[in-house]
Amino acid sequence: MDPHVHPDVHHIADDIGTMEIRGAAKIADSAATALQIQARESDAETPDAFRAEMRAAARTLHDTRPTAVSLPNALRYVLHGMDGVTVEQLRESSVVAAERFRERLDHAQADLGLVGANRLKDGDCIMTHCHSTAVLACVEAAVDQGKELTAVVKETRPRNQGHITAERLHELGVPVTLIVDSAARRYLNEVDHVMVGADSIAADGSVINKIGTSGLAVNARDRGTPVVVAAQTFKLHPGTLTGHSVDIEMRDESEVLSAEEKAALGNPTVANPAFDVTPPRYVDAIVTERGQFPPESIVMLMRELFGEQTTEPWVEPVV
Numbered sequence: 001m002d003p004h005v006h007p008d009v010h011h012i013a014d015d016i017g018t019m020e021i022r023g024a025a026k027i028a029d030s031a032a033t034a035l036q037i038q039a040r041e042s043d044a045e046t047p048d049a050f051r052a053e054m055r056a057a058a059r060t061l062h063d064t065r066p067t068a069v070s071l072p073n074a075l076r077y078v079l080h081g082m083d084g085v086t087v088e089q090l091r092e093s094s095v096v097a098a099e100r101f102r103e104r105l106d107h108a109q110a111d112l113g114l115v116g117a118n119r120l121k122d123g124d125c126i127m128t129h130c131h132s133t134a135v136l137a138c139v140e141a142a143v144d145q146g147k148e149l150t151a152v153v154k155e156t157r158p159r160n161q162g163h164i165t166a167e168r169l170h171e172l173g174v175p176v177t178l179i180v181d182s183a184a185r186r187y188l189n190e191v192d193h194v195m196v197g198a199d200s201i202a203a204d205g206s207v208i209n210k211i212g213t214s215g216l217a218v219n220a221r222d223r224g225t226p227v228v229v230a231a232q233t234f235k236l237h238p239g240t241l242t243g244h245s246v247d248i249e250m251r252d253e254s255e256v257l258s259a260e261e262k263a264a265l266g267n268p269t270v271a272n273p274a275f276d277v278t279p280p281r282y283v284d285a286i287v288t289e290r291g292q293f294p295p296e297s298i299v300m301l302m303r304e305l306f307g308e309q310t311t312e313p314w315v316e317p318v319v
């Protein structure tokens with residue numbers, strides 16, 4: 001019989017898959033919460049059964065979206081924290097690990113915000129792409145320091161997450177100019193920084209973020225506008241230390257065109273990659289809770305944080 005996965009874990013996994021829950025930090029937070037629910041509610045009678053349930057829950061969550069490494073990093077953190085010889089010890093340690101992960105996430109976001117805010121000067125204008133809570137943490141910290149900022153916000157087709165950014169910036173008192181994605185180059189001369197988030201950062205300093213980030217970064221370099229990536233260290237992709245590449249998620253064509261719209265166009269092939277890869281030479285700085293790094297040096301931080309090896313604790317152990 002398959003290990004029992006709590007229905008709330010399935011619900012959270014479904015919400016991550018459909019992007020009801022989205023944004024790399026929020027996904028990580030929700031994944032840790034889901035494992036906490038699984039641990040709290042488990043009826044497992046033996047330590048082996050408990051561990052098997054936790055691994056199954058983690059696999060369910062893991063298989064939802066492939067690109068944001070914050071998801072496996074959250075699962076890894078909680079499963080590595082699961083410790084003890086009785087079910088109650090395993091339960092308690094898992095719950096504590098999930099709680100600790102979520103607290104670290106919150107602190108990291110606040111600390112990163114202060115680092116990012118130091119890059120911003122009173123009167124600066126930023127250009128954003130998609131919706132990144134890490135970027136907003138930098139803006140919020142700068143606003144709290146009394147700096148007046150303005151923003152040019154890219155819509156970010158196909159899901160228009162730029163609209164969320166516009167709303168949040170408005171709440172922070174930052175005046176927003178919303179533009180369609182293809183207008184970005186036109187406005188790059190008028191902004192002081194491009195600020196984006198990240199879903200994964202590879203060992204060579206490449207930044208994997210919402211589709212359109214790489215074109216924006218290349219244009220920004222051409223115009224001499226610095227590109228800042230705001231990302232907590234759990235966006236660092238440990239697998240890339242050992243030669244793995246980051247999967248780029250292809251999402252459903254219905255996000256781009258409805259079935260009727262597609263038929264009216266003569267049924268073209270529709271491709272909907274959710275992310276792209278920006279090479280390190282187009283990134284000026286990666287802002288983390290551990291400070292600001294040139295992308296080429298991020299590998300040193302990764303070695304310090306992850307060592308040389310990575311494990312996938314949600315995979316069944318070989319017996």
Ligand SMILES: O=P(O)(O)OC[C@H]1O[C@H](OP(=O)(O)O)[C@H](O)[C@@H]1O
Pocket residue numbers: 022023024025026129130131132133134135161196197198199209210230274
């Ligand atoms: O962790 P924070 O900075 O909030 O978000 C980071 C990134 O997550 C989002 O992915 P999606 O919308 O879930 O596909 C965007 O690509 C955004 O830049």
